[in-house]
Amino acid sequence: MPAKSKAQQKAAGAALSAKRGDTPKSKLKGASKSMAESMSEKELEELAHTRRKSLPEKKG
Numbered sequence: 001m002p003a004k005s006k007a008q009q010k011a012a013g014a015a016l017s018a019k020r021g022d023t024p025k026s027k028l029k030g031a032s033k034s035m036a037e038s039m040s041e042k043e044l045e046e047l048a049h050t051r052r053k054s055l056p057e058k059k060g
Contacts, residue, residue: 001043003050005059011035012047019044 003009008031015036017023028036035044 001046003047003055005057006052006055007031007058009048009050009052009055012039012044015039016041016044016048 003012011030011032012035014023014028014032018025018028018032018036019041025033025036035047039047
């Protein structure tokens, strides 16, 4: 499932980083915090690796 916006892609990247232990989970807030808790590493990876070129900044 590809990301729908750049903001969603960034949040998934932050959640994935925390899930892998690269950044502390206490640094997460908002969407990235809930993504880290509710999604698997594979799902986060799919969202985070979406190409950003054609994505809007935020979904309208």
